Amino acid sequence: MSNRYFGAVAVLLLFASMSSGQADQAPDAQKQKTADAQKKDAQQKENGDDAIASLLGGPPIDKEAAERGRKIFIPTCAFCHGNDAHGKSGPDLVRSPVVLHDNKGDVLGPVLKNGRPERGMPAFATLSPEQIADISVFLHSRAADVSNRFAYKIGDLATGDAQKGAAFFNGDGHCASCHSATGDLAHVATKYQPVDLQRRMLYPAPNLIDELLGRAVAPPAPTKVTVVLATGERISGKLEHQDEFTVSLTDPAGWYRSFPRESLTSVDVKNPRAAHEGLLRKYSDQQMHDVFTYLETLK
C-alpha cells in the first residue's frame, strides 16, 4: 500500500515536472516540494523499483511466493512453456488471459489439475493448492516484469573506444573547456550507475526518472543572470525563474528579487547547459558511446 502511494506521489511529480519544464527553473515553492519529495524518496530508496513496479504493474508481488513458484514452475512447466514462461512448444504464459485472470490459482487450478488433453497438456494432479497459488504468483511476476518498463535493466553501455572518447572530450566536443577528468569529473564513474552517467553526460539536469526511482541527485549548477534596469543599474545573481513576463533572481546579498521584463533594458542568462544542448544535435551515436566509454574509465 505504501509502495503504491509512493509511486503515485513520484509520478505526480513526474507529470508536474513534465509540464513545468526544467526543474531548476521552477519557482521556490515547487523546489521545496521537490526537496520534500526527495527526502521522502531517500527514505523509500530501497523500495524504489518496487514502487515503480506497483505503479505500472499492478499490486505489489509477493517475491518469496514468486520464487517458490518459479522453483515449482521450472521442473514442472518449463519444458513446454520455457523457463521464463515466454512459451516454447506450449503457449506464452506471460501475456496469457487465463493467467492474467487468475487469483491465487482459482483459474489456473482446474487447468493444472485436469490438464488440457485436447491441446496436449497433461494433468498435474499432485500439485497442492499452495503450490498452484505460488505458480500463479510467479506468472504474475513475469507479467509485471514485462509490463513495467521502469524496472527493466539497462546495461553494457561501454561499447565505445575510450581513447577516441578522450580525444573528442578534449577536442571536437569542447568538453574540456568546462570539465576536467581530474577535477569535477574525477571518479565520476564510481558515483553513478552507467545509465545515469550516460544521461548526465548528455544532459546534466535533474531527471524525472531520478525522482521516480527515489535516487539522490546533485543539485544543478546555478544559472547566472545579469539584468540591467532602466536606470542603468546592473544586478547579477542566481537565476530563480524566468518566463515571458518576469525574471527573478537571488542577488549577492541573498535577497530574492523579481522584475517585469519590460522594466529591464537587458537580460543576460548564462545557460549552463548550452554546450550540452549544442552537442545533442552534433553527436553521432558512435561519438556518444566513445565519450561515455571514456568517462567509464574515470573510476
Next chain:
Amino acid sequence: MKLCVLTLVLLLMPVAVCAQELNADALLNPGNDSWPTYNGEYSGQRHSSLGQINASNVASLSLAWMYRASNYGAGFGSVIKSTPLMVNGILYFTMPDNVWAVDARSGREIWHFKYPQNEGLHIGHRGVAMLGSTIYTETPDCNLIALNAKDGKERWRKQIADVKLEYFCTMSPLVVGNHLIVGVGGDSLDNPGYLESRDPETGEVQWHWNTEPNPGEPGSESWPDADSRSHGGGMTWMTGTYDPELRLIYWGIGNPNPVHSGAGRKGDNLWTCSIVALHVDTGKLAWGYQVSPHDTHDWDATQTPILFDAEFKGKPRKLVAQANRNGFFFVLDRRNGEHLLTTPFIDSNWSLGINAKGQPIPNPKKEPARDGTLVSPSSSGASNWFPPSFNPTAGLYYVVASQSYSVYYLTAEGKAEGFAGRDDYLNFPGMIKAIDYKTGEIRWTHDLRGVGTGLLTTAGNLLFAGDASQNILAMDSATGKTLWHTTVAANQTNGAITYELDGRQYVVVGAGDSLFAFALPSVPRAQVAVH
C-alpha cells in the same frame, strides 16, 4: 398550412426552451452557445467563430469565475486533462474516476460522480460525450458508463476492454448519429487495439474494428505471422474526427507492440501509427495511411486528424492534416487518403528521407539499441495528445511542438514483449508552431519554455495556450505575439474551450484541479439586446 406551422412552432417552443437534452443533429452544426463534443465540433479544428474577445480588447480579459474540484481522491492523473463539454449552460468534465457538472456561467458545482477505486492505470482522462439526456464516459478500468445528465446518477455500465490484460481507458467517446464510438489504450502487454461503436441506448456493440487487419485483409501481409499480428498493439486512445458528408470517421492509431523491439514484427505493421478512415455505420475501413512504418520509438499517430476544406495546389480539396508525434506534418485528401504533403516541423534525426508515398523512412541505426541511440524526438514525441488547432481563415495549423531528445535502449532478453526497452528522457522543451498547410512552412514559433498543452483559435484572431510557467496566454494567431496573459495556480493541463452565453464570450481553461473562466469585464447593454 401557415397555421399548422405556427402550431408546430408553438408546440415545439416549450420543448426547445426547456429541454436540456442534446440532439444528435445539433452536433452537425453546433452553435456558439455550446461545445458539445471533445473538439467542439466534428472537424477537430478547435476554431471558434466567436470574436467578441479579439485583439482590440483582449488586454482587458479578466477572470469571470474559478472552480476548484474537491474530493477526487489522490492519483497521479488527478488533473483536468479533459476538454469540458458545454451544453445548455452546463459544463461536463472529468479526471480519472470523476465526472463533474458545473454551471458554465458561474462555476457552481451541480453534481459530482465518483467511480469506485479500480486497477486501471490512472494516467489521465480526456472527458465525456453527450447524447439526449445522457453523459458517457470511459473509466480507467475500461467500462463505458452512462450517467443521467441531470443528476449524475449511473444508468448502466458495459465493459469495453479487459483491464486484467492491462488495457486502460482515457478517451472521450464520440457521438455520431446513433453511434457512440469508443477507443481503448494500454500498450504494456502486447494487446491488440480496436475501435468500437456502441449503441447509445444500451451500450451494446454495433461494430468492432481491429487495428491489426484480420488474416487475408489488406495490410495483414505487413506482419510476419499471426502471433505478432495478434499482439501488435495499435491503441485508439484519442478522440477522432468525422466528415458528415462522406460519413467517414478519421482516427489516429497507436504504436505497434512490442514497443521498442521490431525484431519479431518485421514489416510495416499496419494499421499501427496510421491515420485511418472508417465508415461510421459499419466500421469498415475506407482507407488508411501509415505515417510511421515499423515504428520502434513509441510514436503513435493518435494526434487529432484535423479536417478542413481548402485549396491545395490550385484545386479545392477535402483535406485531413496531422502534426504527428514523429516530427512530421502530413496533409492528405480525406476522400481517399491520397498523400499531398509531408514536411518536418522539428529537426528530428531518425529518418533517412521521405519515400514515394510520402512516408518518412526509418533509419535502422536509430532503432533502440542495448547501448543506446540518441534520437530526437523522445518517446513523448514532437507532439502528443495536446489538442492542436486549425484556423481556416489564416490556413494555419497550430501545434505544441517539442524538439526533445532521448536515449533509446533495447532491454529485452530472449523474446521481446511489452515495451521491451525504454527511452531515457533528456530535455523537455516546448513551443507553439504555426504551420502553413499548403507548404508545411513554419510561419512563426512561440517558445513556451517547457512542455505546453492544448490550443484554441477564434475568429477574434486569437490563439489561447498555456506556457510552462503557469501563464495562460492569448496570442495574435497571425504572428504568435502575446497580447494578454494571466498567471494561475498551475500550468494549463487541457485544451481551452470557448462559448457564448447571455451575449458574453467565455474562455475556459483547465489547470491542475481547477477551471478558470475568462471574459471581458462587462458587455455593453446594446450588445446583449442583440442576442
